Amino acid sequence: MRTSKWALLAYIAIIFFGVLTAVPNILTPAQLERFGRYLPAKPVTLGLDLKGGSHLVLEVDSAALTKARMDVLLNDVRGILRTAGERASGARLNGNTLVITPSDQAAFDKVLPEVRKLAAPAGALGFGASTPDIDVQTSGTTINVKLTEAGLNDRMTAAVDQSLEIIRRRVDQVGVAEPLIQRVGGDRILVQLPGLQDPTRLRQLLGSTAQMSFHMLDASVDPNGVAPRGVTILPGANDGRKYAIEDRVAISGDRLADAKAGFDQRTNEPIVSFTFDTTGARQFAEITKANVGRPFAIVLDGKVLTAPVIREPILGGQGQISGNFTPQEATVLSALLRSGALPAPLTIIEERTVGPNLGSDSIRMGLYTGFAGLAFVVALMVGLYSAWGLIAVVGLVLHTIMTIGTLGLLGSTLTLPGIAGIILGIGMAVDANILINARIREETASGSGAMKALDVGFNKAYATIVDGNMTTMVGMILLFMFGSGPVRGFAITMIIGLAISMFTSITVVRLLMREVVVRRKMKTIQIHSIIGAVRSIPSFSFMRGRFIAIGVSAVLSVSSIILFFTPGLNYGIDFVGGIQVEATSKTPIDLATVRAKMEGLNLGEVALQEFGQGTSVLIRVQRQPGGEEAQTAALNQMRQGVAEVIPDASFERTEVVGPTVSSELARSGFLAVGLGMLAILFYIWWRFEWHFAVGAIATLILDITKMIGFFSLLQIDFNLTAIAAVLTLIGYSVNDKVVVYDRMRENLRKYKSMPFSDLIDLSINQVIMRCIFTSVAVVVCLLPMAIWGGDTVKPFAWPMIFGVVVATSSSIYIGGPILLFLSRWWKDREGGRLPAAAGADGTAIEQK
Structure with missing residues (x-):
């Protein structure tokens, strides 16, 4: 119980810094502007589900990117063939391969070196030399050109980086405040726009490639017929007509210098005015001089915006686009043209929009349910441990403040599931304090003095707290690795909360309890309960009714499996698209x-x-x-x-x-559950014994099947939030089992000659009140969320309440019998004495 002055100063510094990081969240904007530079963290950023806005994930079209590069290569190679006196048709595309067939060996020798010169260095965005982006192979006098993997990756990287900048410019030009635009993975871009509520406008703004070009119309071709070579039939963007457009680009959209939305002074209709650069203005003047009386088409992304007839030469390099636009459409179009063309089409594979009213309701409900959960926990702790419970409450309040501060320090985004994570973290942080108080009570009951009871109580609780929190942490880390969006927010708040709860419980609460003992010169510690006298350790024989317990559990699990197939899970949009x-x-x-x-x-x-x-x-x-x-x-x-x-x-x-996102979310969600169980298996195997690990996983599978049955029976949306609930249940359930196992491990050393079934009964009886108290604490935290938390967290809160009840009952009635069965099976198999199992006479043997 002794703490050095340096350690004490370090604890005080950590607590002071943690509280300081949370201060920005209670300052007004004016105060934040004045004092913000002196504080170590910024306020926690609210997610779109709390403040409203739009969330999109865009994917660069790799096929279009490849085709664009191959088209450029085709045109360049045909130019080489013409220069060499060969037919341009000697080059053709066969899928993603460019096939070149010179007429003879002399032409082959002349063309091949020029084709090799077309290679661009892959990795040009990085430092140093790299491999070429095309692979040139020969077979006789035939030349085959393919894009290399390095070339494709380099082009994708360049396309994503260019798209990021263009999207930023487009978003800035329509005036969206505080946008979040960042790269996700190799070919995706995440865009979050607070406050923008029009998905159609957003799709138009971000999904359009804005590849604008100017073409002459071929009046001799019937737009409803078959187009000859060199002419393409394109649809009109607004009028439903078809146009016969010459393939040759008269002026490229790259020559646009500016574009502005406005109104035509004569008709008062919305238009987009554009201005060419110097080269574009000269080209525009030459074209309009040579083609007076002919239609001139303005094409955007394969659609004809307008096709006005050239009445007279336009020498100033300026023009306008009209086409029955609304003012909003004109604004978006001008933004697209000003920001430039995307290098490849972007596919919107995921879109979520939340209204500001729903966001404000979420904030209000999150705060209400958070305060209600905290109040219930405070009442429970004070009721169970009177004045000593207040010390635990101080630790819980510090835990909550430091969790919020750490989120701000890390720049994390707080979502509604994140608030749920904080609330649940409070409930699970109580577990450490309940374990500590229970251990201190036991030591006092065995005759230990105040300081010894504190010392031994904390030491014995420490290993259990670490083991229990680590098993939950494993699930949360996997959820963070494989989860998406708000679910990752839930995982990160839980990870931070678990880490901070170990610090506050092991250091802050310990120091405060020691200070009370020293200041009051207490001889013994009496932890009284306001809600009634603390019962002595009960003496239920759980193993005697093990067959009934396992039978009931098996029936419920089999019923849940049947419900899984009929009527089945109500898969949410996350999984089915x-x-x-x-x-x-x-x-x-x-x-x-x-x-x-x-x-x-x-x-x-x-x-x-x-x-x-x-x-x-x-x-x-x-x-x-x-x-x-x-x-x-x-x-x-x-x-x-x-x-x-x-x-x-x-x-x-x-x-x-979209189907891409939904299949990925389903795969990553179920992978997280599977890996979580595997990681827990190995952790318990390492910390205990193999049959403890197998027993925990077997019990866990029974718990999970019951939760799946709960989802199926009530037809609750099974989405990413549900996966979060399942992983949290895994962590909580194993936490519960670890507490029981830890007591069994302790008793195995203490009572070496006790029959194993009796030892299991004794261990469960010793921790049963802790299991019940912790479960009650978690339930009272979750209950306000389940009742008032809104539709985002209700699919998490109600199954979690059900899961906590199931996990607690399985820790008491199911885990022990399975462990006893495994131990006896191993004893019968080996025919001798085994570590941590029953001997031939049914007595427990000390573990390795």
């Missing part, structure tokens, strides 16, 4: 009318979910065939349809998840 819209009305919503309207849109199967006393509805449809335009059109149809049957509807949330 699709489009989801949440609408809210001031009056009760008629689901039958909404369903009839949605089914009339012919968007496939429609699922409706009512909540919020019938004033809110969640509408989900499957992902539509086609690309991103099909998803945008379906989303607009859904919004319009809802607005027709619910005139006062407000759209609180929209989500569009």
Whole structure:
């Protein structure tokens, strides 16, 4: 119990710094601007689910990028062939291979060196020399050109970096405050825009490649017929017409110097005015001089924006685009043209939009449920341990403050699941304090003095606390590695909370309790309970009813497996993809009318979910065939349809998840669960014995099957939040088992001749009150979230409450019998005395 002055100063410094990092979160904007530079951290950034906004994940189209490079190579090679006196048709594309067939060996010898010169150095974005981006192979007089893997990777890196800058410019030009735009993985870009509520506008802004070019129309070609070589039939962007466009680019969009949205002074219709650079202005003047009376098409991303007839030469290098634009469309188009063309199309593979009202409700509910959970825990601790419980409360308050401060220090984003993580972390931090107080009570009951009871109590609780928290930490680390978005926010808050709870429980609470003992010169520590006298260790025989307990558990698990197949899990949009819209009305919503309207849109199967006393509805449809335009059109149809049957509807949330993302989320979620169980197996094997590890996993599988049955029975959305709940249950359940196992390990050394079944009963009886108290603490933390926490955390809170009850009962009734069975099976198999198992006479043997 002695602490050096240097260690004490270090503890004080850590606590002071931790509290200081949380201070920015309670300052007003004016105070923050004045004092913020003196503080070590910034306020915690709120996620979009708390402040509203749009979240998109865009993927660079690698196929289009490859095709663009191969098209450039094809044009360059045809130029080489013409120079060598060969036919341009001697070069053709065969998939992703460029095949060149010179007419003879002399032409081959002349063309091959020139083709090799077309190679660009792959890795040009990095430092030093690198390999070429094309691989030139020969077979006789045939030349085959392919892109190298290094070349593709380099081009992808360049395309993503260029796309990042262009997206930043586009977003800046439409005036979105505090955007988050960052690279994710090798070919994806994450965009989070607070406050922007129009998904259609956002898709148009970010998904368009903005490859603008100017072409002459070929009036001799029927746009409804077959186009000859050199001419392409393109659709109109706004008028539904078709146009026969010459393939030759008259002026490239790269020559645009500026573009502005405005109004035509004559017609007062929205237009986009553009200005060419010096070279572009000269080209524009030459073209308009030579083609007076001919139509001149302005093409954007393969669609004709407008095709005005050239009335007279335009010498100033300026023009305008009109085409029945709305003012908003003109603003977006001008932003696209000013920011430049994307190097490759971007596919929006995930989109989530949250309205500001839902965000403010989430903040309010998060705060209310957080304070309610903390208040319940404070009442429980004071009720169980009177004045000593107040010391634990001080540790819990410090734990909460330092968790929030650390989130700000790390620059983490706080989401609603993150708030759930903080609240659950409070409940699990109580576990350490309950263990410590229980151990101190035991030492006092055995006749130890105050200081010895503190010393031995903390020492014995320490190993259990570390083992229990480490098993939970393993699950959270895997959830952080394989999770996505808000789920990672939940994982990081839990990881931080677990680490801080070990510090506050082992150091702060210990120092405060020691100070009370020293100041009051206490001879013994009496930890009284306000809610009633503390019972002595019970003497239930759990092993005697083990067959009934295992039978009941098996029946429930088998029933859960049946429920898994019929009716099955209600997989959320995270796992199956699709489009989801949440609408809210001031009056009760008629689901039958909404369903009839949605089914009339012919968007496939429609699922409706009512909540919020019938004033809110969640509408989900499957992902539509086609690309991103099909998803945008379906989303607009859904919004319009809802607005027709619910005139006062407000759209609180929209989500569009593609098959790529949904399959990846499903794979990573289930992988996290599997790896979590494997990691826990090895950890318990290392810390205890093999049969302890196998027993824990067997019990854990029974717990998980019951939770899956709970999801199936109540048809709760099984999404990423559900995966978070399963992983948290794994951590909590194993934490519970570790407490029991730790006491068994201690008793194995203490009672070497006791029959193993009796030793298991004794160990469970010694920790049963701790298991119950900890479970009650976690449940009272989760209950406010389950009742008032909103639809984002309810699918997490209710299954977790159910899981805590299941985990606690399995720790008491299931874990011990399985361990006894494994030990006897191993004894029968070996036919001799084994470590930590039962001997031939059924007595326990000391472990290795």
